[in-house]
Amino acid sequence: MAETEEKKGNSIIETIKTVVYALLIAGVFRTLFFQPFWIPSGSMKQTLLIGDFLFVNKMAYGYSYASCPSIILPNFGINIDAKNICGFLDGDNTRIWGGEPERGDVVVFRHPVSGRDYIKRLIGLPGDKIQITDGQIILNDTPVPQVDDGTFEEIYARQGSQGLLPACANGAVGQGGVCVKERAIETLPNGVSYPVLNIRGQASDRTGVYTVPEGHYFFMGDNRDNSSDSRLVQVAGGVGYVPYENLIGRADLIMFSSAGRSMLAFWTWRGDRFFKGVE
Structure with missing residues:
Protein backbone atom coordinates (compact mmCIF):
# COMPACT_ATOMS: atom_id res chain seq x y z
CA MET A 1 0.00 0.00 0.00
CA ALA A 2 2.79 2.39 0.99
CA GLU A 3 4.65 1.52 -2.20
CA THR A 4 1.58 2.34 -4.30
CA GLU A 5 1.17 5.72 -2.61
CA GLU A 6 4.88 6.42 -3.13
CA LYS A 7 4.53 5.68 -6.84
CA LYS A 8 1.51 8.01 -7.05
CA GLY A 9 3.49 10.74 -5.31
CA ASN A 10 6.42 10.29 -7.69
CA SER A 11 4.05 10.35 -10.67
CA ILE A 12 2.55 13.66 -9.55
CA ILE A 13 6.00 15.16 -9.05
CA GLU A 14 7.12 14.02 -12.51
CA THR A 15 3.97 15.50 -14.05
CA ILE A 16 4.61 18.85 -12.34
CA LYS A 17 8.24 18.78 -13.53
CA THR A 18 7.11 18.09 -17.10
CA VAL A 19 4.66 21.01 -17.03
CA VAL A 20 7.26 23.35 -15.55
CA TYR A 21 9.88 22.35 -18.13
CA ALA A 22 7.37 22.78 -20.96
CA LEU A 23 6.46 26.26 -19.71
CA LEU A 24 10.13 27.21 -19.42
CA ILE A 25 10.88 26.00 -22.95
CA ALA A 26 7.82 27.81 -24.31
CA GLY A 27 8.84 30.96 -22.44
CA VAL A 28 12.37 30.89 -23.83
CA PHE A 29 11.07 30.21 -27.37
CA ARG A 30 8.55 33.07 -27.07
CA THR A 31 11.14 35.46 -25.69
CA LEU A 32 13.95 34.74 -28.15
CA PHE A 33 12.40 33.66 -31.42
CA PHE A 34 8.71 34.05 -32.25
CA GLN A 35 5.81 35.60 -30.35
CA PRO A 36 2.22 34.66 -31.22
CA PHE A 37 -0.02 37.66 -31.89
CA TRP A 38 -3.78 37.77 -32.38
CA ILE A 39 -5.11 40.80 -34.30
CA PRO A 40 -7.79 42.36 -32.06
CA SER A 41 -8.76 45.46 -34.05
CA GLY A 42 -9.20 46.72 -37.61
CA SER A 43 -6.46 49.38 -37.61
CA MET A 44 -4.36 47.46 -40.18
CA LYS A 45 -7.09 46.41 -42.64
CA GLN A 46 -6.83 45.16 -45.31
CA THR A 47 -3.25 43.99 -44.73
CA LEU A 48 -4.31 42.41 -41.43
CA LEU A 49 -7.87 41.48 -40.53
CA ILE A 50 -9.45 41.08 -37.12
CA GLY A 51 -8.91 37.43 -36.19
CA ASP A 52 -5.60 36.95 -38.02
CA PHE A 53 -3.20 34.82 -35.98
CA LEU A 54 0.47 35.39 -36.71
CA PHE A 55 3.94 34.91 -35.30
CA VAL A 56 6.19 37.90 -34.74
CA ASN A 57 9.84 37.46 -35.71
CA LYS A 58 11.80 38.68 -32.67
CA MET A 59 15.17 37.96 -34.26
CA ALA A 60 14.64 40.70 -36.87
CA TYR A 61 15.60 43.64 -34.63
CA GLY A 62 17.51 41.98 -31.79
CA TYR A 63 16.46 42.04 -28.14
CA SER A 64 15.54 44.53 -25.43
CA TYR A 65 13.44 44.46 -22.27
CA ALA A 66 10.35 44.55 -24.53
CA SER A 67 11.32 41.13 -25.90
CA CYS A 68 10.20 39.61 -22.61
CA PRO A 69 6.46 38.97 -22.31
CA SER A 70 4.20 40.82 -19.92
CA ILE A 71 2.02 38.38 -18.00
CA ILE A 72 -1.44 39.93 -17.55
CA LEU A 73 -4.22 37.75 -16.11
CA PRO A 74 -6.75 40.19 -14.62
CA ASN A 75 -9.09 37.42 -13.48
CA PHE A 76 -6.34 36.10 -11.24
CA GLY A 77 -4.94 39.46 -10.20
CA ILE A 78 -1.69 38.85 -12.09
CA ASN A 79 0.00 41.80 -13.80
CA ILE A 80 3.71 41.18 -14.31
CA ASP A 81 5.27 43.77 -16.59
CA ALA A 82 8.09 42.94 -19.00
CA LYS A 83 10.27 45.42 -17.13
CA ASN A 84 9.90 43.31 -14.00
CA ILE A 85 11.33 40.34 -15.89
CA CYS A 86 13.95 41.93 -18.15
CA GLY A 87 14.43 45.31 -16.50
CA PHE A 88 18.21 44.86 -16.62
CA LEU A 89 17.99 45.56 -20.39
CA ASP A 90 15.99 48.79 -19.92
CA GLY A 91 17.10 52.38 -19.79
CA ASP A 92 19.46 53.18 -22.65
CA ASN A 93 17.22 52.73 -25.73
CA THR A 94 19.54 50.12 -27.23
CA ARG A 95 19.24 46.46 -28.09
CA ILE A 96 21.33 43.32 -27.93
CA TRP A 97 22.26 42.10 -31.44
CA GLY A 98 20.14 44.99 -32.68
CA GLY A 99 18.95 45.16 -36.27
CA GLU A 100 17.58 48.26 -37.96
CA PRO A 101 13.93 48.17 -39.05
CA GLU A 102 13.12 49.18 -42.60
CA ARG A 103 10.53 51.67 -43.73
CA GLY A 104 7.32 49.82 -44.53
CA ASP A 105 7.87 46.95 -42.06
CA VAL A 106 4.79 45.82 -40.14
CA VAL A 107 6.01 45.92 -36.56
CA VAL A 108 4.73 44.85 -33.16
CA PHE A 109 5.90 47.27 -30.50
CA ARG A 110 5.26 48.12 -26.88
CA HIS A 111 3.09 51.23 -26.41
CA PRO A 112 5.31 53.90 -24.79
CA VAL A 113 2.60 54.83 -22.25
CA SER A 114 0.29 51.87 -21.63
CA GLY A 115 2.85 49.10 -22.20
CA ARG A 116 0.36 47.17 -24.36
CA ASP A 117 1.44 45.46 -27.60
CA TYR A 118 0.48 47.38 -30.77
CA ILE A 119 0.97 46.49 -34.44
CA LYS A 120 1.39 49.18 -37.11
CA ARG A 121 3.39 50.00 -40.24
CA LEU A 122 6.71 51.81 -39.92
CA ILE A 123 6.51 55.09 -41.85
CA GLY A 124 9.10 57.40 -40.32
CA LEU A 125 12.75 56.76 -39.42
CA PRO A 126 14.87 58.84 -37.02
CA GLY A 127 15.32 62.36 -38.37
CA ASP A 128 12.43 62.18 -40.84
CA LYS A 129 9.96 65.04 -41.22
CA ILE A 130 6.38 63.87 -41.69
CA GLN A 131 3.14 65.73 -42.35
CA ILE A 132 -0.31 64.50 -43.39
CA THR A 133 -2.10 66.72 -45.91
CA ASP A 134 -5.57 65.73 -47.15
CA GLY A 135 -4.85 62.13 -46.17
CA GLN A 136 -1.53 61.97 -48.03
CA ILE A 137 1.84 61.54 -46.30
CA ILE A 138 4.42 64.25 -47.00
CA LEU A 139 7.74 62.59 -46.17
CA ASN A 140 10.79 64.88 -46.03
CA ASP A 141 8.92 67.44 -48.17
CA THR A 142 8.01 64.85 -50.83
CA PRO A 143 4.46 63.46 -51.19
CA VAL A 144 4.21 59.69 -50.86
CA PRO A 145 2.27 58.61 -53.96
CA GLN A 146 -1.16 57.01 -53.69
CA VAL A 147 -2.93 55.37 -56.63
CA ASP A 148 -6.68 54.76 -56.49
CA ASP A 149 -7.46 51.04 -56.19
CA GLY A 150 -11.25 50.89 -55.97
CA THR A 151 -12.84 49.85 -52.72
CA PHE A 152 -12.52 47.43 -49.83
CA GLU A 153 -15.78 45.69 -48.90
CA GLU A 154 -16.80 43.69 -45.84
CA ILE A 155 -20.04 42.66 -44.16
CA TYR A 156 -21.30 45.03 -41.49
CA ALA A 157 -21.28 42.68 -38.50
CA ARG A 158 -19.57 42.36 -35.17
CA GLN A 159 -15.98 41.14 -35.52
CA GLY A 160 -13.55 39.40 -33.20
CA SER A 161 -13.72 38.68 -29.49
CA GLN A 162 -14.53 42.32 -28.75
CA GLY A 163 -17.47 42.36 -31.16
CA LEU A 164 -16.25 45.48 -32.97
CA LEU A 165 -18.36 47.00 -35.75
CA PRO A 166 -16.55 48.34 -38.84
CA ALA A 167 -16.83 51.98 -39.92
CA CYS A 168 -18.15 52.49 -43.46
CA ALA A 169 -17.61 55.19 -46.06
CA ASN A 170 -21.10 54.49 -47.45
CA GLY A 171 -22.85 55.45 -44.21
CA ALA A 172 -25.08 53.37 -41.96
CA VAL A 173 -25.71 50.20 -43.95
CA GLY A 174 -27.37 48.12 -41.25
CA GLN A 175 -26.53 44.68 -39.89
CA GLY A 176 -25.52 42.30 -42.68
CA GLY A 177 -25.13 45.08 -45.25
CA VAL A 178 -22.04 45.72 -47.38
CA CYS A 179 -19.63 48.11 -45.68
CA VAL A 180 -17.42 49.97 -48.16
CA LYS A 181 -14.13 51.83 -47.71
CA GLU A 182 -12.11 53.69 -50.34
CA ARG A 183 -8.81 51.98 -51.13
CA ALA A 184 -5.52 53.25 -52.57
CA ILE A 185 -2.07 51.74 -53.07
CA GLU A 186 0.61 53.71 -51.26
CA THR A 187 4.29 53.36 -52.19
CA LEU A 188 7.13 54.45 -49.92
CA PRO A 189 10.47 55.78 -51.24
CA ASN A 190 12.13 52.36 -50.80
CA GLY A 191 9.53 50.72 -53.08
CA VAL A 192 7.36 49.06 -50.42
CA SER A 193 3.70 49.17 -51.55
CA TYR A 194 0.54 48.29 -49.62
CA PRO A 195 -3.17 49.17 -49.58
CA VAL A 196 -4.48 51.97 -47.36
CA LEU A 197 -8.14 52.54 -46.57
CA ASN A 198 -10.11 55.76 -46.20
CA ILE A 199 -13.52 56.24 -44.60
CA ARG A 200 -14.05 59.99 -44.44
CA GLY A 201 -12.19 63.26 -43.93
CA GLN A 202 -11.16 63.83 -40.31
CA ALA A 203 -8.65 65.73 -38.18
CA SER A 204 -5.89 63.11 -38.53
CA ASP A 205 -5.91 63.68 -42.32
CA ARG A 206 -4.40 67.15 -41.74
CA THR A 207 -1.52 67.53 -39.31
CA GLY A 208 1.41 69.72 -38.51
CA VAL A 209 4.98 68.65 -39.22
CA TYR A 210 6.39 65.83 -37.09
CA THR A 211 10.16 65.51 -36.72
CA VAL A 212 11.07 61.99 -35.59
CA PRO A 213 13.67 62.14 -32.77
CA GLU A 214 16.86 60.10 -32.90
CA GLY A 215 16.36 56.58 -31.64
CA HIS A 216 12.60 56.71 -32.31
CA TYR A 217 10.16 55.67 -35.04
CA PHE A 218 6.85 56.88 -36.47
CA PHE A 219 4.07 54.34 -37.07
CA MET A 220 0.69 54.48 -38.83
CA GLY A 221 -2.13 52.00 -39.39
CA ASP A 222 -3.12 51.07 -42.95
CA ASN A 223 -6.79 51.68 -42.06
CA ARG A 224 -5.99 55.35 -41.66
CA ASP A 225 -9.27 56.64 -40.17
CA ASN A 226 -9.48 53.83 -37.63
CA SER A 227 -5.98 53.78 -36.15
CA SER A 228 -4.51 55.13 -32.93
CA ASP A 229 -0.89 55.66 -33.95
CA SER A 230 2.05 58.07 -33.97
CA ARG A 231 -0.11 60.92 -35.23
CA LEU A 232 -1.28 61.20 -31.60
CA VAL A 233 1.94 62.79 -30.37
CA GLN A 234 0.35 65.49 -28.23
CA VAL A 235 -2.61 63.44 -26.99
CA ALA A 236 -2.44 62.02 -23.46
CA GLY A 237 -1.94 58.28 -23.76
CA GLY A 238 -1.30 58.55 -27.51
CA VAL A 239 1.29 56.40 -29.24
CA GLY A 240 3.55 59.25 -30.35
CA TYR A 241 7.15 58.43 -31.26
CA VAL A 242 8.16 54.87 -30.39
CA MET A 255 -0.56 31.34 -39.76
CA PHE A 256 -4.35 31.27 -40.03
CA SER A 257 -7.32 33.57 -39.61
CA SER A 258 -10.72 33.31 -37.94
CA ALA A 259 -13.68 35.45 -38.98
CA GLY A 260 -15.59 34.40 -35.86
CA ARG A 261 -15.54 35.49 -32.22
CA SER A 262 -12.97 32.84 -31.21
CA MET A 263 -9.87 31.30 -32.81
CA LEU A 264 -11.24 27.91 -31.74
CA ALA A 265 -14.29 28.27 -34.00
CA PHE A 266 -12.59 26.42 -36.87
CA TRP A 267 -15.68 26.61 -39.09
CA THR A 268 -15.12 30.40 -39.32
CA TRP A 269 -11.46 30.14 -40.39
CA ARG A 270 -10.59 32.01 -43.59
CA GLY A 271 -9.17 29.42 -45.97
CA ASP A 272 -7.35 31.99 -48.13
CA ARG A 273 -5.21 33.33 -45.25
CA PHE A 274 -3.34 30.20 -44.16
CA PHE A 275 0.46 30.80 -44.22
CA LYS A 276 -0.03 34.16 -45.93
CA GLY A 277 2.93 36.54 -45.98
CA VAL A 278 2.57 40.03 -44.48
CA GLU A 279 3.48 42.73 -46.97
Missing part, protein backbone atom coordinates in the same frame (compact mmCIF):
# COMPACT_ATOMS: atom_id res chain seq x y z
CA PRO A 243 11.63 54.28 -28.86
CA TYR A 244 13.93 51.75 -30.51
CA GLU A 245 13.95 49.57 -27.38
CA ASN A 246 10.15 49.26 -27.53
CA LEU A 247 10.20 47.30 -30.79
CA ILE A 248 9.23 43.67 -30.24
CA GLY A 249 9.53 42.20 -33.72
CA ARG A 250 8.45 42.11 -37.35
CA ALA A 251 5.22 40.50 -38.52
CA ASP A 252 6.16 38.18 -41.38
CA LEU A 253 3.55 35.43 -41.68
CA ILE A 254 -0.15 34.93 -40.95
Whole structure:
Protein backbone atom coordinates (compact mmCIF):
# COMPACT_ATOMS: atom_id res chain seq x y z
CA MET A 1 0.00 0.00 0.00
CA ALA A 2 2.79 2.39 0.99
CA GLU A 3 4.65 1.52 -2.20
CA THR A 4 1.58 2.34 -4.30
CA GLU A 5 1.17 5.72 -2.61
CA GLU A 6 4.88 6.42 -3.13
CA LYS A 7 4.53 5.68 -6.84
CA LYS A 8 1.51 8.01 -7.05
CA GLY A 9 3.49 10.74 -5.31
CA ASN A 10 6.42 10.29 -7.69
CA SER A 11 4.05 10.35 -10.67
CA ILE A 12 2.55 13.66 -9.55
CA ILE A 13 6.00 15.16 -9.05
CA GLU A 14 7.12 14.02 -12.51
CA THR A 15 3.97 15.50 -14.05
CA ILE A 16 4.61 18.85 -12.34
CA LYS A 17 8.24 18.78 -13.53
CA THR A 18 7.11 18.09 -17.10
CA VAL A 19 4.66 21.01 -17.03
CA VAL A 20 7.26 23.35 -15.55
CA TYR A 21 9.88 22.35 -18.13
CA ALA A 22 7.37 22.78 -20.96
CA LEU A 23 6.46 26.26 -19.71
CA LEU A 24 10.13 27.21 -19.42
CA ILE A 25 10.88 26.00 -22.95
CA ALA A 26 7.82 27.81 -24.31
CA GLY A 27 8.84 30.96 -22.44
CA VAL A 28 12.37 30.89 -23.83
CA PHE A 29 11.07 30.21 -27.37
CA ARG A 30 8.55 33.07 -27.07
CA THR A 31 11.14 35.46 -25.69
CA LEU A 32 13.95 34.74 -28.15
CA PHE A 33 12.40 33.66 -31.42
CA PHE A 34 8.71 34.05 -32.25
CA GLN A 35 5.81 35.60 -30.35
CA PRO A 36 2.22 34.66 -31.22
CA PHE A 37 -0.02 37.66 -31.89
CA TRP A 38 -3.78 37.77 -32.38
CA ILE A 39 -5.11 40.80 -34.30
CA PRO A 40 -7.79 42.36 -32.06
CA SER A 41 -8.76 45.46 -34.05
CA GLY A 42 -9.20 46.72 -37.61
CA SER A 43 -6.46 49.38 -37.61
CA MET A 44 -4.36 47.46 -40.18
CA LYS A 45 -7.09 46.41 -42.64
CA GLN A 46 -6.83 45.16 -45.31
CA THR A 47 -3.25 43.99 -44.73
CA LEU A 48 -4.31 42.41 -41.43
CA LEU A 49 -7.87 41.48 -40.53
CA ILE A 50 -9.45 41.08 -37.12
CA GLY A 51 -8.91 37.43 -36.19
CA ASP A 52 -5.60 36.95 -38.02
CA PHE A 53 -3.20 34.82 -35.98
CA LEU A 54 0.47 35.39 -36.71
CA PHE A 55 3.94 34.91 -35.30
CA VAL A 56 6.19 37.90 -34.74
CA ASN A 57 9.84 37.46 -35.71
CA LYS A 58 11.80 38.68 -32.67
CA MET A 59 15.17 37.96 -34.26
CA ALA A 60 14.64 40.70 -36.87
CA TYR A 61 15.60 43.64 -34.63
CA GLY A 62 17.51 41.98 -31.79
CA TYR A 63 16.46 42.04 -28.14
CA SER A 64 15.54 44.53 -25.43
CA TYR A 65 13.44 44.46 -22.27
CA ALA A 66 10.35 44.55 -24.53
CA SER A 67 11.32 41.13 -25.90
CA CYS A 68 10.20 39.61 -22.61
CA PRO A 69 6.46 38.97 -22.31
CA SER A 70 4.20 40.82 -19.92
CA ILE A 71 2.02 38.38 -18.00
CA ILE A 72 -1.44 39.93 -17.55
CA LEU A 73 -4.22 37.75 -16.11
CA PRO A 74 -6.75 40.19 -14.62
CA ASN A 75 -9.09 37.42 -13.48
CA PHE A 76 -6.34 36.10 -11.24
CA GLY A 77 -4.94 39.46 -10.20
CA ILE A 78 -1.69 38.85 -12.09
CA ASN A 79 0.00 41.80 -13.80
CA ILE A 80 3.71 41.18 -14.31
CA ASP A 81 5.27 43.77 -16.59
CA ALA A 82 8.09 42.94 -19.00
CA LYS A 83 10.27 45.42 -17.13
CA ASN A 84 9.90 43.31 -14.00
CA ILE A 85 11.33 40.34 -15.89
CA CYS A 86 13.95 41.93 -18.15
CA GLY A 87 14.43 45.31 -16.50
CA PHE A 88 18.21 44.86 -16.62
CA LEU A 89 17.99 45.56 -20.39
CA ASP A 90 15.99 48.79 -19.92
CA GLY A 91 17.10 52.38 -19.79
CA ASP A 92 19.46 53.18 -22.65
CA ASN A 93 17.22 52.73 -25.73
CA THR A 94 19.54 50.12 -27.23
CA ARG A 95 19.24 46.46 -28.09
CA ILE A 96 21.33 43.32 -27.93
CA TRP A 97 22.26 42.10 -31.44
CA GLY A 98 20.14 44.99 -32.68
CA GLY A 99 18.95 45.16 -36.27
CA GLU A 100 17.58 48.26 -37.96
CA PRO A 101 13.93 48.17 -39.05
CA GLU A 102 13.12 49.18 -42.60
CA ARG A 103 10.53 51.67 -43.73
CA GLY A 104 7.32 49.82 -44.53
CA ASP A 105 7.87 46.95 -42.06
CA VAL A 106 4.79 45.82 -40.14
CA VAL A 107 6.01 45.92 -36.56
CA VAL A 108 4.73 44.85 -33.16
CA PHE A 109 5.90 47.27 -30.50
CA ARG A 110 5.26 48.12 -26.88
CA HIS A 111 3.09 51.23 -26.41
CA PRO A 112 5.31 53.90 -24.79
CA VAL A 113 2.60 54.83 -22.25
CA SER A 114 0.29 51.87 -21.63
CA GLY A 115 2.85 49.10 -22.20
CA ARG A 116 0.36 47.17 -24.36
CA ASP A 117 1.44 45.46 -27.60
CA TYR A 118 0.48 47.38 -30.77
CA ILE A 119 0.97 46.49 -34.44
CA LYS A 120 1.39 49.18 -37.11
CA ARG A 121 3.39 50.00 -40.24
CA LEU A 122 6.71 51.81 -39.92
CA ILE A 123 6.51 55.09 -41.85
CA GLY A 124 9.10 57.40 -40.32
CA LEU A 125 12.75 56.76 -39.42
CA PRO A 126 14.87 58.84 -37.02
CA GLY A 127 15.32 62.36 -38.37
CA ASP A 128 12.43 62.18 -40.84
CA LYS A 129 9.96 65.04 -41.22
CA ILE A 130 6.38 63.87 -41.69
CA GLN A 131 3.14 65.73 -42.35
CA ILE A 132 -0.31 64.50 -43.39
CA THR A 133 -2.10 66.72 -45.91
CA ASP A 134 -5.57 65.73 -47.15
CA GLY A 135 -4.85 62.13 -46.17
CA GLN A 136 -1.53 61.97 -48.03
CA ILE A 137 1.84 61.54 -46.30
CA ILE A 138 4.42 64.25 -47.00
CA LEU A 139 7.74 62.59 -46.17
CA ASN A 140 10.79 64.88 -46.03
CA ASP A 141 8.92 67.44 -48.17
CA THR A 142 8.01 64.85 -50.83
CA PRO A 143 4.46 63.46 -51.19
CA VAL A 144 4.21 59.69 -50.86
CA PRO A 145 2.27 58.61 -53.96
CA GLN A 146 -1.16 57.01 -53.69
CA VAL A 147 -2.93 55.37 -56.63
CA ASP A 148 -6.68 54.76 -56.49
CA ASP A 149 -7.46 51.04 -56.19
CA GLY A 150 -11.25 50.89 -55.97
CA THR A 151 -12.84 49.85 -52.72
CA PHE A 152 -12.52 47.43 -49.83
CA GLU A 153 -15.78 45.69 -48.90
CA GLU A 154 -16.80 43.69 -45.84
CA ILE A 155 -20.04 42.66 -44.16
CA TYR A 156 -21.30 45.03 -41.49
CA ALA A 157 -21.28 42.68 -38.50
CA ARG A 158 -19.57 42.36 -35.17
CA GLN A 159 -15.98 41.14 -35.52
CA GLY A 160 -13.55 39.40 -33.20
CA SER A 161 -13.72 38.68 -29.49
CA GLN A 162 -14.53 42.32 -28.75
CA GLY A 163 -17.47 42.36 -31.16
CA LEU A 164 -16.25 45.48 -32.97
CA LEU A 165 -18.36 47.00 -35.75
CA PRO A 166 -16.55 48.34 -38.84
CA ALA A 167 -16.83 51.98 -39.92
CA CYS A 168 -18.15 52.49 -43.46
CA ALA A 169 -17.61 55.19 -46.06
CA ASN A 170 -21.10 54.49 -47.45
CA GLY A 171 -22.85 55.45 -44.21
CA ALA A 172 -25.08 53.37 -41.96
CA VAL A 173 -25.71 50.20 -43.95
CA GLY A 174 -27.37 48.12 -41.25
CA GLN A 175 -26.53 44.68 -39.89
CA GLY A 176 -25.52 42.30 -42.68
CA GLY A 177 -25.13 45.08 -45.25
CA VAL A 178 -22.04 45.72 -47.38
CA CYS A 179 -19.63 48.11 -45.68
CA VAL A 180 -17.42 49.97 -48.16
CA LYS A 181 -14.13 51.83 -47.71
CA GLU A 182 -12.11 53.69 -50.34
CA ARG A 183 -8.81 51.98 -51.13
CA ALA A 184 -5.52 53.25 -52.57
CA ILE A 185 -2.07 51.74 -53.07
CA GLU A 186 0.61 53.71 -51.26
CA THR A 187 4.29 53.36 -52.19
CA LEU A 188 7.13 54.45 -49.92
CA PRO A 189 10.47 55.78 -51.24
CA ASN A 190 12.13 52.36 -50.80
CA GLY A 191 9.53 50.72 -53.08
CA VAL A 192 7.36 49.06 -50.42
CA SER A 193 3.70 49.17 -51.55
CA TYR A 194 0.54 48.29 -49.62
CA PRO A 195 -3.17 49.17 -49.58
CA VAL A 196 -4.48 51.97 -47.36
CA LEU A 197 -8.14 52.54 -46.57
CA ASN A 198 -10.11 55.76 -46.20
CA ILE A 199 -13.52 56.24 -44.60
CA ARG A 200 -14.05 59.99 -44.44
CA GLY A 201 -12.19 63.26 -43.93
CA GLN A 202 -11.16 63.83 -40.31
CA ALA A 203 -8.65 65.73 -38.18
CA SER A 204 -5.89 63.11 -38.53
CA ASP A 205 -5.91 63.68 -42.32
CA ARG A 206 -4.40 67.15 -41.74
CA THR A 207 -1.52 67.53 -39.31
CA GLY A 208 1.41 69.72 -38.51
CA VAL A 209 4.98 68.65 -39.22
CA TYR A 210 6.39 65.83 -37.09
CA THR A 211 10.16 65.51 -36.72
CA VAL A 212 11.07 61.99 -35.59
CA PRO A 213 13.67 62.14 -32.77
CA GLU A 214 16.86 60.10 -32.90
CA GLY A 215 16.36 56.58 -31.64
CA HIS A 216 12.60 56.71 -32.31
CA TYR A 217 10.16 55.67 -35.04
CA PHE A 218 6.85 56.88 -36.47
CA PHE A 219 4.07 54.34 -37.07
CA MET A 220 0.69 54.48 -38.83
CA GLY A 221 -2.13 52.00 -39.39
CA ASP A 222 -3.12 51.07 -42.95
CA ASN A 223 -6.79 51.68 -42.06
CA ARG A 224 -5.99 55.35 -41.66
CA ASP A 225 -9.27 56.64 -40.17
CA ASN A 226 -9.48 53.83 -37.63
CA SER A 227 -5.98 53.78 -36.15
CA SER A 228 -4.51 55.13 -32.93
CA ASP A 229 -0.89 55.66 -33.95
CA SER A 230 2.05 58.07 -33.97
CA ARG A 231 -0.11 60.92 -35.23
CA LEU A 232 -1.28 61.20 -31.60
CA VAL A 233 1.94 62.79 -30.37
CA GLN A 234 0.35 65.49 -28.23
CA VAL A 235 -2.61 63.44 -26.99
CA ALA A 236 -2.44 62.02 -23.46
CA GLY A 237 -1.94 58.28 -23.76
CA GLY A 238 -1.30 58.55 -27.51
CA VAL A 239 1.29 56.40 -29.24
CA GLY A 240 3.55 59.25 -30.35
CA TYR A 241 7.15 58.43 -31.26
CA VAL A 242 8.16 54.87 -30.39
CA PRO A 243 11.63 54.28 -28.86
CA TYR A 244 13.93 51.75 -30.51
CA GLU A 245 13.95 49.57 -27.38
CA ASN A 246 10.15 49.26 -27.53
CA LEU A 247 10.20 47.30 -30.79
CA ILE A 248 9.23 43.67 -30.24
CA GLY A 249 9.53 42.20 -33.72
CA ARG A 250 8.45 42.11 -37.35
CA ALA A 251 5.22 40.50 -38.52
CA ASP A 252 6.16 38.18 -41.38
CA LEU A 253 3.55 35.43 -41.68
CA ILE A 254 -0.15 34.93 -40.95
CA MET A 255 -0.56 31.34 -39.76
CA PHE A 256 -4.35 31.27 -40.03
CA SER A 257 -7.32 33.57 -39.61
CA SER A 258 -10.72 33.31 -37.94
CA ALA A 259 -13.68 35.45 -38.98
CA GLY A 260 -15.59 34.40 -35.86
CA ARG A 261 -15.54 35.49 -32.22
CA SER A 262 -12.97 32.84 -31.21
CA MET A 263 -9.87 31.30 -32.81
CA LEU A 264 -11.24 27.91 -31.74
CA ALA A 265 -14.29 28.27 -34.00
CA PHE A 266 -12.59 26.42 -36.87
CA TRP A 267 -15.68 26.61 -39.09
CA THR A 268 -15.12 30.40 -39.32
CA TRP A 269 -11.46 30.14 -40.39
CA ARG A 270 -10.59 32.01 -43.59
CA GLY A 271 -9.17 29.42 -45.97
CA ASP A 272 -7.35 31.99 -48.13
CA ARG A 273 -5.21 33.33 -45.25
CA PHE A 274 -3.34 30.20 -44.16
CA PHE A 275 0.46 30.80 -44.22
CA LYS A 276 -0.03 34.16 -45.93
CA GLY A 277 2.93 36.54 -45.98
CA VAL A 278 2.57 40.03 -44.48
CA GLU A 279 3.48 42.73 -46.97
